Amino acid sequence: MGVGTPIVPGQQAPLLFSSPAGRVSRGGSRLRRLREARGITREAAGYAIRASESKISRMELGRVSFKTRDVEDLLTLYGITDRQERSSLLLLAKEANVAGWWHSYSDVLPTWFPTYVGLEGAASLIRAYEVQFVHGLLQTAEYARAVVRRGMRDAADEDVERRVALRLERQKHLVAENAPEFHVVLDEAALRRPYGDREVMRGQLRHLVEMSERPNIRLQVMPFRFGGHSGESGAFTILGFPESDLSDVVYLEQLTSALYLDKREDVAQYERVLDELMRDGPGPEESRDLLRGLLQLQ
Template sequence: MGRVGEVTAGESWGFPQAEGTGGGSVVRRILLGSQLRRLRESRGITREAAGYSIRASESKISRMELGRVSFKARDVEDLLTLYGVSDEAERASLLGLAREANVAGWWHSFGDVLPGWFQTYIGLEGAASLIRIYEVQFVHGLLQTEAYAHAVVSRGIPDAPKAEIERRVALRLERQKILVSERAPLFHAVLDEAALRRPYGDRSVMRGQLEHLVEISERPNITLQVMPFSFGGHAGEGGAFTMLRFPESDLQDLVYLEQLTSALYLDKREEVALYERVMTRLQQDSPDPDGTRDLLRGLLQHS
């Protein structure tokens, strides 16, 4: 996204803005929460009873199980005892997960320009093994050059001080490092041709962006396709979206939909399956990566 997530500030996995995120490991919180919920349910213990055991409310247990709050080691220890988890190896594993869940992520240092709700997304993005996106308005944030990102941010918040714009651009460039890291995810992007023709910055900025897309599309973990105007109406009529898949079997695929001042995370199987079909059709109906590079070179010749 190069959209509102880093220009303004959602909902997190079907629930409101995550509490106490502070850049902690979103995925580990969700994993630990889901394991604690399964342990509680397997013992037939109510949330109210679990809350009483750690001197907390039922709603606190609910937030913990949804991964919406940080975890205190003492609370996790008491809950494991209540749930009958006596095996030292299992306890150590879950307590270790609790410690890891509270470790601040790199994006914590950008808290001055990063909305709390978008921290959740960055944590999920960084943990994904497969990222698939469809973008209409502009080139996706993970694929933007510094000059293009600067133009997008400046257009999005024209009254922002120069220092704030630079911080937001720096955040975007830092996010892009996941694509070239040792554990880089597979990244499959379908850009509508409109995103390439809508100018951000001057001609040199747009040329630099197009050249960057040609270059980065050669990376083995990146598949780039462009849905051309010539195709006419297509499956992406619902607008931009992102699909995330995780290496952990406990986490379902999810769809991220960003709005002007919030975002939605969809993880119901039937909803994810619908977006899966749309993404598949977009991929099938767009030129393949080689054809896309030809399209990009054609745009460069006329830019």
């Protein structure tokens, strides 16, 4: 683990880590620190729980839930004998396995997506670049419905509506009391490519203008007139978490799976791309004017 990993099925935490995904990340980080303090390799830790080195990596990076037996065996291997400390870590592992609200939508989601939704909900900073369509956190219900129908032509109406409902539920994170910072660059193509009819697009553009005025949202548009730019690799999202020892994660969505990039040098490259996009393109005020101009053309 450490380059890109396909998403496969399968003391109390503070308020910002109240989500199951946040607790998994926090628990994995604590296990990693204990292992490193003892100088034990991931391979040796994996052997102790009858698993592979890659499973230890996924556990420490918060990509999989915890089995109580595995955590108990690892704590023993790491020399953690204090009853209170063991109980604290086992409780954290148990709470991390509690299903998040999004699992009620699992019947209409690909197996690799719930993991992202959980981490998105635990993030304190979300940075993204989109080129094909408006980022899901900023879509109106009508626009989201058109996007889902375009991607799932044979889906039943009920399944479409449940996917739209999930998207709208995710958006509540942006307006909650402890809302994350959201920095997003939208390529002009995402704003000109129609999903739905004219009124749907007008409603979407108006919504973007309104959301761009929120204090926790920085929305910029990369216009066609700029020509080629650093976002040539396509859309991506960078998730940052409130605990300093949890690494940022780059999320790349593919047709049948998803990738996380968590090596520092990989994350840094995507951060540089987003920094360049934000620096080279119009700022938030001018981008808002661009949105208003596009709205007048609809």
